[in-house]
Amino acid sequence: MESRVPMEQDPNSKAEQALPPTPKGQATRERMLDAATEVFGQRGYEATRVVDINTKAGVSHGLFYRHFKDKAEILVAVLDRMNAQLRHTSGREVGEDGAVTLAQLERRNIQFFREYSQNRKLLRVAREVAARNDEIEFREMWLKIRNRYVGRTHRWFDQLVASGEIPPLDDAAMVAAGLSALTEQLAYVEIGLAVDDPDAATIERLGRSCALIWYRTIRGATA
Structure with a gap:
């Protein structure tokens, strides 16, 4: 396990982090994130060293x-960037849609599982690190x-209820958290832990099944 020795750190790092990033600095940061994505995916968290990323x-x-x-901090930055892409892929943004159809949810969920599959090794690493007792931060x-992400889904539900598109939910926050957790767990077990990369048919099956659960849950008796 890599030790975090204070003397390895640049003593001016905090001051420099506070400065606005230059285009060159931002490009360097992105290159480091790309490198970390590849190294963490190949080696896992435990075996990855800062020098490997460098x-x-x-x-x-x-x-x-x-x-x-x-x-740990660069892994968080990598995941933050990845989750921004996944949130964009899922399309569940406040004000984006005034209607909910099964086909729409299928399309979004299939694309979500496709994106997850492309990053499955890294996402598996993140989940396993988050469960470690020595990585509370x-x-x-x-x-x-x-x-x-869960908060965005919650606000999307509130908007749909307000517009009359779906019936009121007893606890929209918990429904958003539950459906999000279901999707994440399904992706982790069926894609993240799989020995081989899933094929297109498996991804479509996962996306359609998950979409049906979402649709019937938020539509209630009208589904």
């Missing part, structure tokens, strides 16, 4: 610490990222 990205040890505190950051 070598892959072609950056110095000191430059790493200008952007990130440790390997990482778990809190990971849950914060996840809760942003």
Whole structure:
């Protein structure tokens, strides 16, 4: 396990992190995130060292610490970027749609599982790190990222109820959390833990099944 030795860190890292990023600095950061994505996916969290990420990205040890505190922080940044893409893929944004159809949910869920499949090794690593007792800070950051997605889904439900598109939900917040957890667990077990990459038929089957659960849950008796 990689030790976090204070002397490895750049003493000016906090001050430099507070400065607005330059285009060059942002490009370097993105290159480091790309490298971390690949290394974590190949090696897992435990075996990955900061030097492995630096070598892959072609950056110095000191430059790493200008952007990130440790390997846990860069993993969070990688996941934050990935989740932004997954949220965009799912399309559950407030004000986006005034109607809910099964076909719409199928399309979104199939695309979600497809994106998950493309990043399945990294997402599996993140979930396993979040369960570790010695990574409480990482778990809190990971849950914060996840809760942003759940919050968006909750607000989407509220909008649909307000417009009369779906019947009132007894506890919209818990429904949003439950459906999100169901989708995540299904993806983790059926895709994340799979020995081989899932084929297109499996992804479509998962997406359609998950969409049906979402549809019947939020539509209630009208489904």
